[in-house]
Amino acid sequence: MAQSGTANRLDRRKARTRAALIAAGRTLLTTxxxxxVSIQEITDAADVGFGSFYNHFASKQELFETAVAEVVEEHGAMLDEVTAALGDPAEVFAASVRLTARFPKTQPEMAKIIERVGPGYLTAPTGLAPRALRDLQHAKDVGRFAFGDPQVTIACAGGAVLGVIHLGLLQPEPAAIDHAADELAANLLRMLGLPGDEASEIAARPLPAAG
Known part of the structure; x- marks a missing residue:
């Protein structure tokens, strides 16, 4: 029993150290x-010993890749949760765009990491990209969207979202961020085949609460 308790404490300590290193990596990615960045800077930011780093990661590249993967998965899971109650696939897509484009205001750490990763964020094998492909394909299957190559569609829509996030970080005025996010969603809905008036109406609907 004593050995089991000791092992559990060690496991918890290892988990805390790993989490602290990933959190430090996320923070450093924003600036x-x-x-x-040196490994010493990472361990200093995490407030752990230098030697602890190699108990969890083989290199700083592995750490930063893990930090980005965590952000990507959090982003995708958040959008799934927030849009779960929406019945219209076009509104699901629009809400996801509007919420993501608001990140410079609502999730500044995520916004800065998304900007730093750039287009690679749109092709990650987990997290946002596969969810976006799923939602676009569903909207097409039920007749809400019209598009050709889904990967090209993701590149077009995702590139526009990255651009608006960049604008929001450059000019972090809340009302301007909201306006840009909603206008972006309406424009993308038009690109995907919705009539202009309907696209504008969907992009102006109340957003589901995030978090």
Whole structure:
């Protein structure tokens, strides 16, 4: 029993150290080029010993990749949860765009990491990209959207979202961020085949609460 209790404490300590390193990686990604960050800076930011780093990660690249993967998965899971009650696939897509484009205001850490990762964020094998493909295909299957190659569609829509996030980080005025996010969603709905008036109406609907 004593050995089991000791093992559990060690496991919890390891988990806390790993979580602290990932959190430090996320924070550093918001302000620094990963290539310029040393492992000493990472462990200092995490408030753990230098040697602890290699108990969890083989390199700083692995740490930053893990931090990005965590953000990608959190982002996708959040959108799934927030849009779960919406019945119209077009509104699901629009709400996801509007919420994501508001990240400079609502989730500034995520917004900065998304901007740093850039287009690679749109092709990650887990998290947002597969969910976006799923939602777009469903909307097409039920006749709400019209598009050709889904990967090209993701590139077009995702590139526009990245651009609006960049604008929001440059000019972090809340009302301007909201306006840009809603206008972006309406424009993308038109690109996907919805009439202009309907696209504008969907992009102006009340957003489901996030978190």
């Amino acid at each position: 620094r080029d990963p290539a310029e």
